[in-house]
Amino acid sequence: MRRSRRLTAAERTLWSAFPSGDWVDLRTGDREHDDPAQAHTWGRERQIRAEVITELLMGAAERQPGRVPALRLAGARVVGDLNLSESTLETTLHLLNCHAGAVDLTDATTRSVRLRGCELDRVIASRAQVSGVLDLNGSTIAHGVRIDNARIEGQLRISHATVGAPPPPASSTEGGHYDVREPESPLVGRSQHEWAIWAGGVAVTGAVFLRELTATGGIRMIGGAFPGGLYLRGSQITALGPVAINLDYCTAGAVELDDGFTARGTVRMRSGTITGTLFISDATLIAEERSLHVTHMQIDELVLLPRHIEGEVNLRYSRIGVLSDRPGSYPSRVMLDGLTYESMRGTWRVDERIAWLARDTRGYRPHPYEQLAAWYRRIGHESDARRVLLAKRRRQTGTRRPRARMAGALLDVTVGYGYRSWLAGLWAALLLTAGTLVFSTWRPTKVDPDEMRTFYPFVYTLDLLVPVSVFEARGAWEPVGWTVWVAWTLIVSGWVLATALIAGATRILRPGA
Structure with missing residues (x-):
């Protein structure tokens, strides 16, 4: 066993357990006292230096034949930031109910990383390669998660977690304006302070679970690939800018925003593909201007049955296989020009559908009427199709000169x-x-x-x-x-x-x- 420095009793225990992958549990059994938010009250017997964990994960301890090494630690206060950037880790890392600073896996190649029920300052895994699970379930992460361009050959889990956004750039002492001369932190870019999860270009082969997540700041996953689906059931997202969720150019097997999901800010999906269902049910979408922006999308099925919605809904130029909705699914302002659908489900009367088309904020557009009439004809409702086309002519006439x-x-x-x-x-x-x-x-x-x-x-x-x-x-x-x-x-x-x-x-x- 190679040690670069003198170890405390807790660190020696961890060092000895690592080669066999045994758990080191420093919890007392008192649930309130073991809460990582109370880590400032823990004594030295529960402290582990971050550099000791780093040395173990990078191979400082001797291996035991026939055993699989792993770092499994519960109830510890990790002193310092855990810097594993640009490393290749052949063992798993599992922290449970621990308190730590930043965890940096930038450009790392690693097996599963589980940071469950922890209090963390920040998690960074930009361009990381994870063979397994990146699990942050139940953790509180004060200053955001950054996993842009990461590749995860398994699942991404940030359920039942609380995530905040990075702080904005430091302000100058004169006038309270940002000092553009101040160098950026290598871990926090100036454009990231509005986002709790910064994950542009992330690819996850399995499912992405963000269920019952509480995020102060948006979720940015531009260009992400989620063939196993993206699930935000019951999550509460409060944007610090105009956008709460940005899924532009994403591909996903399914996206679920349901069971009490709430977004304060725009839910935006543009120019992407959902091969399954975009499920927005029993959800609350609130924004000053546009609450739902789903344009130029290819979606097999859109289920739009929100609990409450404020702000404009934009579905322009999207191609939807099945549209399941109801009259109360939409606010007073919608944008439907270019929207196409193969089938529709819902308890609508034809006059309600015509009123739905009339909500378009851009004024008269012929395509929404023609698309609705074509659907009525496909299902054999010729009289309803004629009513839609009559409404189209009436609205078109209203845009012309007095003589016309x-x-x-x-x-x-x-x-x-x-x-x-x-x-x-x-x-x-x-x-x-x-x-x-x-x-x-x-x-x-x-x-x-x-x-x-x-x-x-x-x-x-x-x-x-x-x-x-x-x-x-x-x-x-x-x-x-x-x-x-x-x-x-x-x-x-x-x-x-x-x-x-x-x-x-x-x-x-x-x-x-």
Whole structure:
């Protein structure tokens, strides 16, 4: 056994246990006293210097044939920072209910690292290669976790943990502004003070468990790869900037934000792929501007059933296989342009879906209406599809100049832009009835007294209403008095109805109408 310095009794015990991988448990059994937050009250008998642990992990102790070495330590106060950067560790590290400073695994290659139920200042594992599990379950990490571009051949676990963000750069003494001349810490970049977990480019072959995590600061996992899924069930994320979770360009087997999950700040996912389900259920999303930003994403299924949501929801240009939602899933502001979906689930009426489209903050966009109408047609609801397209025409007309709006209103009233052609028949029936009653009471005079013809009020009214005289009654009889205005109204109405029918039919038959 090689020792570079004199060891305390606790350190000698750890040194002797390491070759066989036995546990060294310095806890007293008093749960309150053994809480790592009370480590300042622990005596020297529970203190282990960080450099002793570093020497053991880097091979200072002799191996025992037939035994697997490992460092397993519980209830210790580790004095100093544990610096294992750029090292190659062939043994596992397991700290349980310990108190330590920073744990630095930058550029390290290691087996499983478990820091469970510990009080730590910071964990850094940038570009680390972990063959096993990186487990921080139940720990309190004051100044953040940094694992950007790490490769973990196993699972990442930060469940039931409390994580804070790194402090902002030191301020100058004059005016309270940041002193840009001050050199950065090698462990904390200036852009990281808003993020509790900084993990851009991290790749985890197994699942990532961040369940019931309490984070003061955002979670940044841009470009991450999580084929086993990302799970934040019951977590509470409070952003220190505008974004609570950033998963831009990520690929994941599934993402779960459910069972009381709360994000105060934007949940952002852009230009990524989720091959399973994005599950947002029984969750609270609160942001001043945009609470959910899921754009240009490829998602097999989106389940959007939040408990409460404040702030805009942006789903623009995402491609979703199955969209499961409900009317209360969305706030008053949504962005849906370019969103496509193969199927929809939920207890929606067609008028609720139309109102959903009308919430788009960018104003009228044709694509959301066409996409919804196409889905109704695929499931055989042609009448609902026509209602959606009618709503599209009405909203489109509202964006035009006054003259075009007047023409559109006329088309709407008469034939519903061609989607309600039966309205023309209703108008015709009303006009025929009114004209027949009028001309039954106030009969027109015969134009040619010598002509032998019988007057039929219904036929006369019909001949006035049809643009081209069919029964030649219009030229044989002359309305009298104020009924002249009735006759003119019928003639004009006939032309209007005919024109509206033709215009409506043209819109319907035209591709893309």
